[in-house]
Amino acid sequence: MTRTARAYTNIALIKYWGKKDKQLKLPYTNSLSLTLDRFYTDTKATIIDADKDIVYLNKQLLDETKNKRIINYLQTIRDFYGFSDHFQIDSINHVPTSAGFASSASGFAALAAAINETKQLGLTRQELSILARNGSGSASRSIYGGFVEWQAGFDNASSFAVPIDENPQIDLSLLSVVINKHSKKVSSTVGMENSVKTSPFYPNWVTLVSSEIKEIKQAIAKKDLQKIGEISEHNAMSMHALTLSANPSFTYFAPQTIKIMQLIQELRQKGIFAYATIDAGPNVKIICTKESITKVQEYIEQQLSDVTCVVANIGPGIQYI
C-alpha cells in the first residue's frame, strides 16, 4: 500500500496570527490565502511491517531529534482513526529555503493526503483540511487551490479551510524577494504567543481581521486587484504592528525589509502595481500583476544586490501522483 500526494504552499493575504488552542492549532481568527504553483511537497506514504515510523526528507533519513514532529503527528492520526499501522514516509520538498517560504504548509498537507490515500480513509477535503491543520495551522489551507479561507471554528471538527475560488481568472502573480543575509528569527509560534499575551492591540487585531476578510472576499469576487493589494498590505503591516507593540517589543523586519518597502512605495508612485505582504521573517512577498511583475523584479534587483527574486503564480489544490 503506497500512494504519493502533492501539496502546494500558500501565501496568506489575511494573516493567521495567534492560536487560541495550541494543541489543536485553533486560531483566534479566520485567515485567507492564495495557493502558489511554484513551491510544493511530494510525499509518499507506505505501510510497513514495523513498530516504528521511518521518515525520509529529501532522500535523507531523519534521526530521532529531527523526525519528532512528524512521528508525533502520525501518532495523532493513528489515535484519531483507530489503526496501528506504521509508515515509511518519503517526502521531497520543492520549497527551497531560498524562496522564502516555510515548507510546513505544503509538507503537512501532502502528508495528511498521502496517509488518507494509503490507508484509504476516504476523507472528504474538509476532513483532510482538519487533519492537515493538526500538523501545521497553515497546512489546512493548502488542501485547496486559488483563494482559500481557513475558518477559525471552535473545536477540532469546526476549524477547517474552504475554497473561495479554486481557479480564479484573475491577473495576480507573486514575487518573493528573499534577503540573503539576515540574523536568526523568532519562530512564528513564539512570535504569535508573545503578540497574543502582551500586545495591547491584539483584541483589535481580531476585530480587524473579521472586517478585512469580508472586504477582501468582496474584492476577490469583483476581481478588484487594487483593493486586494491594499487590504493585503494593510493586514500584513497590522500583523507586524502586533510584534512591535508586544512587550518586550520585537520585529521580524531586517534593514533590507524596510528598504524593499520603500522601493514598493516608489514603484506605486510610478504607477506600477505592487503591494507588500510579509510573514514571520524578513522577506517581502510582492503582490503583482502579470504585467507589473517583470518591472517590479527589475527595479528591485537594480536597487538591491543581496536579494533573490522568485516568481510564483496561482496554484492548485492537493494532487495525487
Next chain:
Amino acid sequence: MTRTARAYTNIALIKYWGKKDKQLKLPYTNSLSLTLDRFYTDTKATIIDADKDIVYLNKQLLDETKNKRIINYLQTIRDFYGFSDHFQIDSINHVPTSAGFASSASGFAALAAAINETKQLGLTRQELSILARNGSGSASRSIYGGFVEWQAGFDNASSFAVPIDENPQIDLSLLSVVINKHSKKVSSTVGMENSVKTSPFYPNWVTLVSSEIKEIKQAIAKKDLQKIGEISEHNAMSMHALTLSANPSFTYFAPQTIKIMQLIQELRQKGIFAYATIDAGPNVKIICTKESITKVQEYIEQQLSDVTCVVANIGPGIQYI
C-alpha cells in the same frame, strides 16, 4: 523692552501621538518627557514701533513664507491677552538638525517665555506651558526641567505640563544616533492624523498610554532605571505600531533604524544598559546610564559608519538670560 529666554528641548518617554483638537493642540493622551541639557533655543523678543512682526532665526531674516507659523502664533498671543504690540524676534537654535531633535519644542517654549517677560504678562509657569502648547504641543513640556508630564486636559485652560521631578538625582543619559542619509519623512502632524483616523489600534493606544504613564511615574519615584527603559521602549514601539497599522500603512523607520534596534538588543544581551526610543523620524535615541553610554556609543560607531552620535544629559526648565 527686550528680554531673552532660553528653553531646552525634551525627549518624550511616553509619546504624544494624536490631537483631539488641531487648533488648540489638545492631545488625546497625557505624555511624559525628560528635558535635555544639550539642545536649546535662545529667543529675544523686542517690542517695536511697527505694524508687522519681524523674525530672525539664526541671524537670518525670515521671509513671509517662512515666518508664517511664528507670525500666526504672535497674533494668537495678542488676541488672547488683548494687546496690539508687534515684536522683533531674534531666535538662535542650538538644536542642530544633525542632533536628530525637532527645534519646535524648545523654540515655542522660548518664544512664549520671551514674550511673557518682555510684555510683563506675569504668567505662571502653568500659564506659560499653556501658551507654549499653542505654538507646538511638545513645547508645553519644555517649560520645566527633568521629568515632565503634559496633562491632556479638555480645553485650552486645562491642557498643560506639570513637573514630576525637576532635578532628578537619577543616573540617566541619552545618546542620539542620527542617520545621516535617509529619504524625506512624513511630518508628525500628518502622521498623527493618519494614525488617529485609520489605525484600528488607536483606541487601545489611548488606554495603553494611560497605564504606562502611571507605571513610569512609579518607576521614576523608585529610580528604577530598567523599568523606565522598558516602559519607554515599549511605548515608542507601540507608537510606531500605529503608523504600520494606519491605512495606508507607513513607517518612520529607515533600514538603519532596524539595524540600530538590533544593535541595542545585542548590547542588552551583553548586559549593557540601553533602551530605544524613536520619534517621528528614522533616528534612534538610546536611553543609557552614565556608565553604559560610552560603551553604547563605541559599539554603535564601530558597527555603523553612516551615523552621528550626540550625548545629552538631564536639563533644566526655562531660563532668562
